[in-house]
Amino acid sequence: MLLPFTLEPDVLLGGISRENDPTPIFDAVWYNAGAVNDGLAYSFAVGTLAGARYLTADLLLDGDDAGVFVLEMQEGESGPVFQFFFSLLPEASARMRIPLDSVHQNRWLYDREAAWLKPRVGGQRVDLRRVDRMRLLVTRRGDTVTRWCMTPLIVTAAEPLRLAQPILRKGCLLDALGQSTLRTWPGKSRDAQEVTTRLHNQLRDAPLQQWPDGFTKWGGWTYRTFDATGYFHTHWDAEGERWWLVDPEGYAFWSAGQDCVRPAIDASAAGLESALTWLPDDTDAEFATIVTHDGDALLVDYLQAHLMRAFGPNAWHAAWSNITLAELRRTGFNTVGNWSDWPVASDAGFPYVRPLVPLADPKAPLIFRDFPDVFDPAFEADAARFAEQLAETRDDPALVGYFLMNEPTWGFAEQTPAAGMLFNMTTNASRRALVDFLRERYGDPASLSRAWELDTTFEAVAKSAWDAPLNEAAQTDLADFSAIMVERYFSTLSAACRAVDPNHLNLGARYYSVPPDWCLGGMRSFDVFSMNCYEARVPADSLKAIHEALKLPTLIGEWHLGAMDVGLPATGVGPRVRDQVARGQAYRVYLETAAAIPWCVGVHHFTHYDQSALGRFDGECYNIGFLDICHRPYDELVLAARQSHRRLYPVALGEHKPFGDAPEYMSRLFF
Template sequence: MPVTYSPDRVAGDIVVADSNVPLDDGSRYTAQSHEDRLVYEIEPGSLTDARYLTCDLLLDGDHLAKWELRLHEGEDGPTFGLRYSALNQCQARVRVPLTATNQNRWKYDREGAWLKPLAGGDRVNLERVDRITIAVIRKSDEPVRWCQTPLVATEEEPDRVDSPALPEGPLVDEFGQSRIHEWDGRTEDEGELVERLETQHREANDHALPDDTSQWGGWTDRQWEATGFFRTHHDGDRWWLVDPDGHPFWSAGLDCVRANVDSVYGGIADALSWIPDEDGPFAPALGTTHGQPLVDYLTANFVRAFGDDWHDRWTDTVLGQLRRLGFNTVGNWSEWEIARDAGYPYVRPLRLDFDDTVYRDFPDVFADDFEEAAAAFAEPLAETRNDPAMIGYFLGNEPTWGFADETPAAGMLYTTETCATRSELRSFMEARYDSDAGLADAWDMDVSFADLETGRWREHLTDAARTDLADFSEVMVDEFYRVLSEACRAVDPNHLNLGTRYAYVPGDWALSGMSHVDVFSINCYEERVHADRFAEISERLNVPVLIGEWHFGALDVGLPASGICRVGDQSDRGDAYRTYLEDAAAKPWCVGTHYFTLYDQSVAGRFDGENYNIGFLDVCHRPYDPLATAARKSHERLYDVAAGRVEPYDDPPRYLSTVH
């Protein structure tokens, strides 16, 4: 150690050049297609003593690309993968901790221009890895051009890059906009910015929700029992939410209604053309997140217009914009306090942060102190339990154990040597099998009940073992959500338990735990909602479905990435919005969709590096008019669509390969 690897070959349509390379010892690569890749053949066992794999890269152009570094056990064996992307025109250092191959962690920290490292694939044994590949897995319509140095396996933690190469100079201007893109709609100067914000603030009170809606945004055409709080109701034909006055309510929500568009600059300070003085008038725009410094250019822009009164003016302005667009709900990740104070319907998240976890973020649910931890988790609900404007609360968001290719019970065997939940697993299997021999025979493995309770596993599981562990995972998940839900209802019996906002449709082993919630919530980044699967879940659980996140973006307004769902331009975003929302509203099991997000993300990337064109407004508070107009049209006919009086909008745009 260290050991340096250069690619033994390339696969696909990659072109290699070694001239005019901006990184020392690097090579220039051009990839034309998805899955173009570099291939490194290595001796099995050569990674056994390594703790990191590292290299430097510099992504050319102005659109995002994403790679996956894969470790292979033979041609047909398990494969571990770590996905990542990078800022354009800024040197990044890839630092892959090889402990990631144990799969106990999904998301790793962004480091400078190295963005959103995510572990996936299989658990691998480093002693058996004989090949490394680096593949291009996401790209725009243009070829991916990047420079990269040789790959190094090392015992020592590689240094981070603090002064990266910036061949095009700073990436971000003083207003938070890109300096390396050209597009129509750029804010050119402070005068233009201030005039826009002053006009929006002046006109804020002129905007209203669509006609024929209650003070909450419910549908005044009908009325049922008024309870003073939001609730669910099935009218014989479909599910609804019901507002505090008894009117049907379909939740058209907007996530991240908050005064920040964070540009995280740890390790890349030179990429920002302006960082405010911490003692000056723009100090409110400075902060930290996930241990990294940030500049919030949205806040800085409001300070430019309104000085010390910037937050009150932002509140008035943004609530006016929500009414103008026709949104009746302030969605997750928002400054929900401004909605509470204004009597605007809102949801709020609860924070899952348990000390004792057994696999990724899954807690030790059979530990003696888990109920006490659940009570502390629920306590913040006391603040809003009597507020009629609150629709409900989320128990969590996209649990990282839900992103794994294995169940929590299976993962726990490899990541936690002993815990109360493993003791419960032993009892569960002892009730299923009469002896160690019976267990070993059923699993076709050399295993005992004692092995289930203690010790860290290394061998791969058989299909029979995975099936039994999925059954116990169902027990784990049910206990998890039963205890959390009971704790929340003890503090707040008035509001809806909106579930946990899964990222994907969970396996059957994860669904029984949702029997404890009032609404099944899920984030669905697709062209339309999953009609058959969501209908099945709603019927099985006898609860409605709420979409917690979705969006569409493009590459035409000065941001390097489109977001998870991509269309051609801002007009197409409007058509995509109408198609998705009205299709969802027409589904009898769906009671709302919450769009992610109000604002575009920073061109320099948020805490994990996301830098998507997904907002209704840019960092300078310029609305995307085609999207805004489309949303208002859909929101004005929302209840007629939900009631079946009119057909949903069905003129979708052309959907493109994602760049995120």
């Protein structure tokens, strides 16, 4: 079939209905979906998509909730299924531009483009030469019918143009304060003067805010002591049969942290400039720094504008620092978490963790997503250069520890790193090491071919452009070799970091969930295992298994809860609850049940502030903060956190039972 060509849906799936009402987009059709997995089905001849480079369509989502969609491509009725997820910002037209080479699975996250949010891949690898069907499904939604209009799909060899100007049916999406214009809610700030008064009052009260009674100067517990080393370290309490962190003076420490403690809430506005009520121009020179350009990105920080308006261009950061550390003490947090303005914590002697920044110019190539060629001779030198950044905090007693990375994207793939490497890279050092591994396991090519049920050679494994399917034996072999790759990866990084900084805790990789067995064993080189856990409770059985496998405690690097009652179009990755009161209940359940788990040494809430209603760099626009964009604390959540943090250590010691009055958990809306 000659390119470009269009595809129309030939079947409506589930309870979806089609409208004949006029649409704001030319040649579009309205659809109404009342349930998850309602959608549109497309069928075509096998191989129709071969040779094409993009799928594109224009869409507009009605209402004030975000919507999440998945486009699935499948090889026949029972073949592998590739998934491409995306979300839409409500009341702004968007252009979907799906690169068809994404089916190779070598990239997880694609760039947000205006109202087309968080495009990313999932599912399995497919071959476009074998694909003969697609489905566009609603995969997450709010409480009302998901109504959107869209044009036919266009299949093209040329890259589609970006959408030049979105259609905004209800006008601007953000008001002059950075709040949503699509909703009203109790507590929505009226004007800039209200925000300024609030900030001045918070600065006035800052010296009065203290940690709960019984906390040490580091946020530890005065009633339980161990050996002091001058730095944070771990301790297995054989008598109490639980793990602890220990503060520099030897007191038991359980880390209640807040991530992203920094004066920034970026609204990603590229392509959505017309959706802003206020954007500084030449007449607002004092606010020029709230607008930043990064390549194609345009970021606008309304929080910083509020701070500058209240305290002036030279004093706002110091004022924010005083307010924020006081707010953390008032609420009972004892750790400044990842992606924070950690020098502020360091200067104040407030416990903090820090993320290590990936090298901008690694010499060892990437072989699958962000997994490096760990057998390349350059990798060890890369690791040494990577570790050098720890020198500046090596002697700081306030530093709890450092994270090597966050949620490596190779961990999200259904393929193991070795399988992904086989399909996406030709010759490299790790493929040659894979051949050595297979040669030792099988001895000769004939034995390998019999096991993998295909005609292959060691030379083909070493350097061919691989496209053959992998049977169960091949998948097992590649998982076993992936375990070797992961162990080499993390042990090399860990050794390099300890050579620069022997004083602080290696807090691991913040895996996105409990890792599979082939991955977990390679994490023994950490001091603390870390993962992100967006569930209603931390899974005690999983933490026990990690403790037994690695002999390490676990730190939860991210978690949160969200609601739809304060103007944000989505709620977050964690459980959704009814309102801010329920967020407080859910906070107490999560933190206190985690503190009662003997293998858990802390949980870090993500994030300090809500995200922008326009969405951050990738489109996330969640109610996940303790404060909104106008620096208004969610009092119900703050009160609940204060209650839990006062009970934290008695709960961890088994003297009190954890809070158990859980709220109703609702269907999540995140992307």
